[in-house]
Amino acid sequence: MGKMLSVMSISIDSLAFKNVSVAVGEQVILKELTLTLDAGKIYTILGPSGTGKSTLLRVVAGLQNIAAGEIELAGQPYKASHHLIGLVPQNYGLLPWQTAWQAVTMAVKISQKKKRLSSDDLAEIDRLFSAMEISELKQAYPNQMSGGQQQRVSITRAFAIKGDFLLMDEPFSSLDAFTREKAQSLFRETWQRDPKTTLFITHDIEEALLLGQKIILMTGQPGQILTVVDNPLGCEGELVERREHPDFYLAVQTLRRELASR
Numbered sequence: 001m002g003k004m005l006s007v008m009s010i011s012i013d014s015l016a017f018k019n020v021s022v023a024v025g026e027q028v029i030l031k032e033l034t035l036t037l038d039a040g041k042i043y044t045i046l047g048p049s050g051t052g053k054s055t056l057l058r059v060v061a062g063l064q065n066i067a068a069g070e071i072e073l074a075g076q077p078y079k080a081s082h083h084l085i086g087l088v089p090q091n092y093g094l095l096p097w098q099t100a101w102q103a104v105t106m107a108v109k110i111s112q113k114k115k116r117l118s119s120d121d122l123a124e125i126d127r128l129f130s131a132m133e134i135s136e137l138k139q140a141y142p143n144q145m146s147g148g149q150q151q152r153v154s155i156t157r158a159f160a161i162k163g164d165f166l167l168m169d170e171p172f173s174s175l176d177a178f179t180r181e182k183a184q185s186l187f188r189e190t191w192q193r194d195p196k197t198t199l200f201i202t203h204d205i206e207e208a209l210l211l212g213q214k215i216i217l218m219t220g221q222p223g224q225i226l227t228v229v230d231n232p233l234g235c236e237g238e239l240v241e242r243r244e245h246p247d248f249y250l251a252v253q254t255l256r257r258e259l260a261s262r
């Protein structure tokens, strides 16, 4: 089905993986992956541990070379270094010597090639800190923060740089249920303001259905795309409405069965 979708997809800005394989030393991690990511859509990725989900994100981020195949953006060879990319890695990717505020403002300065940020830039960063409820942590260093707090700083940074791609590796995994729901809403609002092609890895089937317009199921070692599912809930509506959608639990069960059968 992954292949079929890629043929049907006609978006000119789509990012197309054609028979892409990734290896580390002798070990093949992703095998002949064919997948088309349409511009501006949110793709959630589900799959068992070790199927290469993080590796796929690292490839798009330009942190991992491919061993075979091609990646094209709008029909041209894709070069990650030509793009601004918002990345929330599993380990949060914060530097021990930067405060939360420095981490985010520095990333925005680099991404905008500016020495000084405008008052509008600073106000927008401030808004994100406030929305993620980390305003009181502006001067805190990573070793002074909990895992969930570091994760929120990492998410804030990824949102703040307004990159061409947003790559999120289990971004809400360390958050308590309440904070997680807020972060999910903020993610959706941020995307609605400025829809970016997003790859979002989660182990939570409900989260995949709440947030993704399409859901990529990965399987196997080496990893392959099992299928790309159009979200049966569509992509409209507030998160609360989506959770209460009559088909929500049916869709969760269907995906759970699909993953369990592998």
Ligand SMILES: Nc1ncnc2c1ncn2[C@@H]1O[C@H](COP(=O)(O)OP(=O)(O)OP(=O)(O)O)[C@@H](O)[C@H]1O
Residues within 6 Å of the ligand: 024, 027, 029, 047, 048, 049, 050, 051, 052, 053, 054, 055, 056
């Ligand atoms: N740099 C590396 N060196 C050696 N092996 C690696 C490297 N990066 C990834 N792997 C291996 O590749 C496989 C896929 O790893 P990856 O982290 O992409 O999987 P994942 O689906 O994201 O897993 P998880 O859900 O546990 O985060 C694993 O078997 C891992 O051990």
